Amino acid sequence: MQIRAAVLEEFGAPLAVQELELAEPKAGEVLVRLVACGVCHTDLYTASGADPSGYSPTVLGHEGAGVVERVGDGVTDVAPGDHVVTLFSPQCRECEHCRDHRTNLCLAIREQQNQGQLPDGTTRLSRDGEPIRHFMGTSTFAEYTVMPEIALAKIDPEAPLDRACLFACGLSTGLGAAMNTAKVASGSTCVVFGAGMVGLGAVAGCRLQGAERIVCVDLSEDRLALAIGQGATDTFVGGAGAVQQILDMTGGFGADYTFEATGNVNVMRQAVESARMGWGLATMCGVAGKGETLDIVPRFLITGRRVAGSSFGGVKGRDQVPQFVDMYLAGDIDVDAFVSHKLTLDEVNRGFELMEAQDGIRSVIDFA
Amino acid sequence: MQIRAAVLEEFGAPLAVQELELAEPKAGEVLVRLVACGVCHTDLYTASGADPSGYSPTVLGHEGAGVVERVGDGVTDVAPGDHVVTLFSPQCRECEHCRDHRTNLCLAIREQQNQGQLPDGTTRLSRDGEPIRHFMGTSTFAEYTVMPEIALAKIDPEAPLDRACLFACGLSTGLGAAMNTAKVASGSTCVVFGAGMVGLGAVAGCRLQGAERIVCVDLSEDRLALAIGQGATDTFVGGAGAVQQILDMTGGFGADYTFEATGNVNVMRQAVESARMGWGLATMCGVAGKGETLDIVPRFLITGRRVAGSSFGGVKGRDQVPQFVDMYLAGDIDVDAFVSHKLTLDEVNRGFELMEAQDGIRSVIDFA
Numbered sequence: 001m002q003i004r005a006a007v008l009e010e011f012g013a014p015l016a017v018q019e020l021e022l023a024e025p026k027a028g029e030v031l032v033r034l035v036a037c038g039v040c041h042t043d044l045y046t047a048s049g050a051d052p053s054g055y056s057p058t059v060l061g062h063e064g065a066g067v068v069e070r071v072g073d074g075v076t077d078v079a080p081g082d083h084v085v086t087l088f089s090p091q092c093r094e095c096e097h098c099r100d101h102r103t104n105l106c107l108a109i110r111e112q113q114n115q116g117q118l119p120d121g122t123t124r125l126s127r128d129g130e131p132i133r134h135f136m137g138t139s140t141f142a143e144y145t146v147m148p149e150i151a152l153a154k155i156d157p158e159a160p161l162d163r164a165c166l167f168a169c170g171l172s173t174g175l176g177a178a179m180n181t182a183k184v185a186s187g188s189t190c191v192v193f194g195a196g197m198v199g200l201g202a203v204a205g206c207r208l209q210g211a212e213r214i215v216c217v218d219l220s221e222d223r224l225a226l227a228i229g230q231g232a233t234d235t236f237v238g239g240a241g242a243v244q245q246i247l248d249m250t251g252g253f254g255a256d257y258t259f260e261a262t263g264n265v266n267v268m269r270q271a272v273e274s275a276r277m278g279w280g281l282a283t284m285c286g287v288a289g290k291g292e293t294l295d296i297v298p299r300f301l302i303t304g305r306r307v308a309g310s311s312f313g314g315v316k317g318r319d320q321v322p323q324f325v326d327m328y329l330a331g332d333i334d335v336d337a338f339v340s341h342k343l344t345l346d347e348v349n350r351g352f353e354l355m356e357a358q359d360g361i362r363s364v365i366d367f368a
Numbered sequence: 369m370q371i372r373a374a375v376l377e378e379f380g381a382p383l384a385v386q387e388l389e390l391a392e393p394k395a396g397e398v399l400v401r402l403v404a405c406g407v408c409h410t411d412l413y414t415a416s417g418a419d420p421s422g423y424s425p426t427v428l429g430h431e432g433a434g435v436v437e438r439v440g441d442g443v444t445d446v447a448p449g450d451h452v453v454t455l456f457s458p459q460c461r462e463c464e465h466c467r468d469h470r471t472n473l474c475l476a477i478r479e480q481q482n483q484g485q486l487p488d489g490t491t492r493l494s495r496d497g498e499p500i501r502h503f504m505g506t507s508t509f510a511e512y513t514v515m516p517e518i519a520l521a522k523i524d525p526e527a528p529l530d531r532a533c534l535f536a537c538g539l540s541t542g543l544g545a546a547m548n549t550a551k552v553a554s555g556s557t558c559v560v561f562g563a564g565m566v567g568l569g570a571v572a573g574c575r576l577q578g579a580e581r582i583v584c585v586d587l588s589e590d591r592l593a594l595a596i597g598q599g600a601t602d603t604f605v606g607g608a609g610a611v612q613q614i615l616d617m618t619g620g621f622g623a624d625y626t627f628e629a630t631g632n633v634n635v636m637r638q639a640v641e642s643a644r645m646g647w648g649l650a651t652m653c654g655v656a657g658k659g660e661t662l663d664i665v666p667r668f669l670i671t672g673r674r675v676a677g678s679s680f681g682g683v684k685g686r687d688q689v690p691q692f693v694d695m696y697l698a699g700d701i702d703v704d705a706f707v708s709h710k711l712t713l714d715e716v717n718r719g720f721e722l723m724e725a726q727d728g729i730r731s732v733i734d735f736a
Binding site: 097100102103105265268277278279284285286287288292293294295296297298299300301302303304305306307308309310311 | 465468470471473633636645646647652653654655656660661662663664665666667668669670671672673674675676677678679
């Protein structure tokens, strides 16, 4: 079939919305009609050429939600008409990692996905007979996509898809960092560095875990206001004095849990140094620049702090994304506040511009 | 009373064994007659002047074991004749940290101890009427010492004190890193970097936790042979290729638990990078040089590795040191293998020389 999609032709240049061919789903694959897709920093990171593993041409986009149109042989978990959220982090339920409660890093199709291929080593996307590689196994800046069944989370059809799509990446990453990776204990003190999509998700996750005090640190007063809406009890504008400010707020000890959601290694270091002596856990959610390192004075570790990281919030997507969507429908997560702009597919580059201008939290492409 | 003690007069110079005055124990304090004391790297670290918080003159020594001679008012937990191990890391059982299972960093007397004073802000040591500061709250390179009751672990009198003293620092640090900090799970794969006292203790701790595979990495074949005696299943001589070697041994994944027991920040980094994707925990036990940092590529964290640190192995000393001694008496820990040299107090500087020459694991001063 012919579809319209936003193609990364050249790093650093705007995406080109054009017609491509999309082949029918093979065994274990699903054809999804996209209804909505968030524009995420990872798309921009690859489009800019900063990602050393990036390639072109490819169809970007990974924060998608839509409706199952057709399924290939052997697909049993979803059927035409089902509402789904796309998962760049699949869950095969069979590999060593899927069977282990400690990690969500499914091993089933990592290699092929990293090379821009579907699990059988080929692509469904093409242009004039030439294969076009998939991106993150999703390629959701498009009217339709073909994805493996194991990379789709079936959700309650009551959920508006222009909200549900945010659970495909940023929001789940933040929620999961607090709920899965850190497993925030009720009554604790948390600090979240960064009030973008991931940081705000982490604030919400800390609140849902019953944290008593949630401090959010960001450079923007507007975003800090959103953090209060998600449950932050204290906020302040960050900078070089942030660690001391947190120590002052916590009797000199630091916070039980800190979260870094900026990708800035200096902020990561602040997250480590403001974690509590004795048992503080600093969880890194952001993706750092190439070659950058988080430099830790070992004394902070020896005196009882721990450091962890989180990919997609430790979320096993097929199991937990539907649960998150249910929590949204139950009124426990205020997703509406995150959608700052609605765009058409043709306006996808505007989404990148808004992100670079730090205007709003999330632009969502509406395919309707 | 007059006692003989090894005094740090000047950084970088040999300790001077001389006569000092030791006052009677005050309320909550205990006079201990030392029987044995290990010579530990931390003593040398301070003697050399490398420790930025070091001071002189002071009586060094902290890996002590002896017999209670007299007790001050209100002391209820030990009585004359009891055998005790000295604790540089006390356990008051009342502070916020002592009442919390997550940390052993007792807060009761930290400030005074760091300043070389007993809890009431004075010293019991003096010379010609001038106060001499205590070291680590212990000052066990001496025939007698006065220490707070909360810093003494009462042990089974059957245990030879020239073995029991090793539980005062290095051995407990290694055992506890595996048993308390990492809580090694049975059947897992562990890697221990460094086969000194702490690393060998960590090997023993991993064995006691039921690890299936324990890889020890060191630069000395002799020490690696000792590691096998403590339960290591594989050993190799370390270096730049150590991470790759561990990945090759673990199907490309890395180890469930890694331990760093060298104090070298480059080895710390290897411990992080050889921990398993998904859930590997890297535990730092060594004390790094001033100004040095452990530099972590955040990708290692994002893909599921965690980093922790351990001070005195997370051991709550009054509770757990007696248990360790019981395990030794039951034959579960081979302490004899660690005692490579016996010295008199007058030979204390020889202990430092042996350490610098990396000759043996532990020199123990015998006061008998």
